[in-house]
Amino acid sequence: MSEPTPALAAALAKVQAKLPDLERDRTVTVETKRGEPYSYSYATLANLSKVALPLLAEHGLSFVAMPGAGSDGKMAVRYSLMHESGESLTGEFPISGEGGIQVIGGRITYARRYCLAAVVGLAADEDDESRLADDGPRPAQRKAQRSPRGSAAQQGAATTRRSTPPPASAPPLPGEQPAGDGVTAPQLTKIATAFGSIGWNDRDDKLRAASTIVGRPLESSKELSKAEAHTLIETLEMVASGPDPADKLTELVSAVREREVTEGGGDRGQ
Structure with a gap:
């Protein structure tokens, strides 16, 4: 905003004085790269628009938001808050142009929601600053410090259950699960069925989503372990059971990636 917009500012101030409490009508549960699940709630674009646009x-x-080229020539959602006087407030929200149409469409919806909430001044997402705080050891670390023997016993039990080589052997690398611990054919079928019911059919898009959900890069679904496949199936089936599953999966994957960047885990391959 390079020029004064007194009429727009005055009108927006009146809008903000009347903003109601916004119902966060969707809740998702995701798991961080460290395997720590958390839930958060947010207002969908439909609910946000129903509250903000009439005001x-x-x-x-x-308010308008349209996909197009940003100032750097890359894909972005460009938005404008316009006043009947002709004054306007404009900006852009960069998005990735990679992936299938469902994925890109989900990113556009995600950007429109954030831009509208930011311009109007509505809190569309649950405040999670307490979860972003990083002042001291995390819960898993504190547990390990309190009872190291218990942690070692748990690790030993897990090794026994997986029928791994003797303790002196190095643990398997990602994608090198012990015999019998890899993804099963029925699990692969369930994964394919779940992605299909969501409407995600592009192979690269599915691998990106699976990699984000399980917490490591995948070049094929056959690299999954049984446990990872179970987590992926549960997540996909949860998404598929709700409204707008394609958009919901896009938002969930984006939320996990944003969380990992915030927590220092943004070095994963895209």
């Missing part, structure tokens, strides 16, 4: 119109304001 904007009441005070001579309108």
Whole structure:
């Protein structure tokens, strides 16, 4: 905003004085790269628009957000808050243009929601600053410090259950599960069925989503372990059972990636 916009500012102030409490009508549960699950709630674009757009119109304001090229020539969602006086506030939200149409469409929806909430001043997402705090050891670390013997026993039990080589052997690398611990044919079928019911059919998109959900890069679904496949199936089936599954999966994957970047885990291959 390079020029004064007194009429727009005055109208927006009146809108913000009337903003109601926004219902966060969707909750998702995701797992961080460290295997720590958390849930958060947010307002969908439909619910946010239902609350914000009539208030904007009441005070001579309108909001538009359209995909296109950003100032750097890369894909972005460009938005404008316009006043009937001709004044406007504009900006852009960069998004990735990679992936199938469902994935890109989900990113556009995600960007539109964030831009509208930010411009109007609505809190569309649950405040999770407490989860972002990093002042001291995390829960898993504290547990290990309190009872190291218990942790070693648990590790030994897990090794026995997996029928791994003797303790002196090095643990398997990702994608090198012990015999009998790899993904099963029925699990692969369930994964394919779940992705199909969500509407994600592009192989690269599915691998990106699976890699994000299980917490490591995958070049094939056959690299999954049984446990990872179980987690992936549960997540996909949860998404498929709700409304707008394609958009919901895009938002969930984006949330996991954003969380990992925030927690220092943004070095994973895209």
